[in-house]
Amino acid sequence: MFDSLTQKLESVLKRLRGQGRISEANIAETLREVRKVLLDADVNYKVVKQFIESVQQKSLGHEVVSRVAPGQLIVKIIYDELVALMGTAKADITLSQIPPSVIMIAGLQGSGKTTFAGKLANMLKSKGRSPLLVAADVYRPAAIDQLMLLGAQIDVPVFMSRTDSAIDIAKNSIDHARKNARDTVIIDTAGRLHVDEEMMREVEAIKSSVQPHEILFVVDAMTGQDAVNTAKAFHDRLNFDGVVLTKLDGDTRGGAALSIRSVVEKPIKFVGTGEKLDALEPFYPDRMASRILGMGDIVTLVEKAQQSFDQEKAQQLEQKIRKSQFTLEDFYSQLQEVKKMGPLSQVLSMIPGASRLGNVNDIDDKELKYVEAIILSMTVEERQHPGIINGSRRKRIAMGSGTSVQEVNKLLKQFFEMQKMMKNFTKGKNAGRMMAQRFH
């Protein structure tokens, strides 16, 4: 997500880490580089200016008080400042006590409002609510059809009209929700430029006619310096409650996130991380700051793992490991669980220090596919008893999976090592040493 920013900051801060103490000279150079990093990341130049000044003041102040580990100190100061800039806690959306709760979505063209509306409905539905999607974009060709198709995919009804105005559609949708026992109304409005007076009046009118409990402003994470102007203009008109940052699965450094947060002082509530309808995550400012500083986002990874791993399967697996019956079949199903967590590059980018291994975006899921292909080219017996896989079987497997015998050998070797390790682990023999080996 913020990988490139992380990389650059890391290389700048590395220099500081080696230094004895913070001096005005070395901090000036560092801050100049940090400034360029932030500007290259599309953080608004005014925000960067404030940020640099604030870090400078705090760093120099600290120098007098504490002379220990100035490198770590400045990392901490930058981290604290970044967290402060992005808000300090994650925020949830407001839902009304009396149904229906009304959520309105607004933003520029192409920011991803309709896709987000679908994702939000999907998320609320999985939490046991019964959402109603409202197609209030009557301008863009086929916007209504797009929402209807999304609704059908997640089995959420869509309220629409091909003749009414956007304001009437929004108004009528509330009644419709009441009559049909839908407790959450999600209104997808048309994309509009913040300088389009007529369209901005329309979105204001929609707001005043439905009195939403929550207004979310959707913005493309790749937006440049103009993000602050857009966000401010929409905020002036709508006084929105939160921001949704979309398309964060690309390689954008996402500096706009920092700028918007500091200019409108409204929290970023969700981030969109893919085109699939479950690619929606809450925004955690503190974790994001850790990530920018190369500390990784291990908390998100752990949570994802908890969500994705099937509890029951995990217990079965544990049993098998205890009885040392771990087979290639188990290994394969484990792989599938890891894949559920998202693309490998995304999973990796959450691991601390992974950015130092090179561009994690370059790692595609191809290698995993080869491993899968090899396992799938085995017979059931071979998967359960890999010991029987001899030379000719290896050749057959390699041909069947479109790989080479070497690759099959490599996989088997790794698997046997893993099996051995698990055996040792469950027997408690050398468990400590094995752990140490794994994690160093």
Place this chain on the structure above:
Amino acid sequence: MGLLDSIGLTRLKDGLAKTRTTFIGKLNRLFFATAKIDDDFLVHLEEILIGADVGVDTATLVLLRVKARAKEQRYENPAELSSLVRESIADVLLGNEKKNGDDPFVLHTVTKPYVIMVVGVNGVGKTTTIGKLAFNYKSAGKNVLIGAADTFRAAANEQLEIWAKRAGVTIIQQVQGSDPAAVAFDTVKAAQSRNADVVIIDTAGRLHTKVNLMEELKKMKRVMHKCIAEAPHEVLLVLDASTGQNAIQQAKQFDAAVGLTGLVVTKLDGTAKGGIILAISQALKIPVRFIGVGEQIGDLQPFNTETFIDALFDKEPD
């Protein structure tokens, strides 16, 4: 000259009015507040450029040129200072003058059909741009065929269909989820048998970091190449004017995958300054072919470096 002469520059100027008032306003305030080039002036100029998404590197380059010119030529008043800055910015854009000078509506091939492939990340305005492109070629008396190869996004076909209807051109499509390369192939084949002049292939929006999706684009290009050796004759990358420095990555990655012949910059009617054009010109030397300045079907202009700078620096909009 091009097909868009009839539309003239009025729309371009209207569309850019917002950009101009803020950008020029700032520049003028800057020029009249200071009459000499000192550190203060340069810091302010840098802020203006960076605030316009020009990017640190390109802004630094412009500043260096300003400094160099200031040393060469002695200037006496703010107006001269203004033209000095203006020329320095023009230098950066004119780096790819030859390519920018080409008229994008002159078809450089005797082979029919002329195949244009349109690519870009999600939400930049590919489909809208295609509608406008088709309209312009159609208005010039060309027989246009559109290939709906965005088979991924919900209702992409329907959206393109509406644009095709507005432009009065035919569209070739398959069901959602079908192979986009097959759609591209079918469209080019159909164009050949119908003797169409221009083929425009829409593609699904994709982030340039998605390896598989970029491979899919390459495949589409290969398939078209099989029908006609030179096809696609043009590969246009559509960029959103409000995109920041990531636009450079987009251009680089798409260029590496399918070899871009030109850029289309959309949504220039907002407050986004379009400074990214400078940064991309500087970094990649891929010419900007068209700019989008509104939601109407006629709101697509051929990009012209001189005109763009004129419009950007025109103090009195007429």
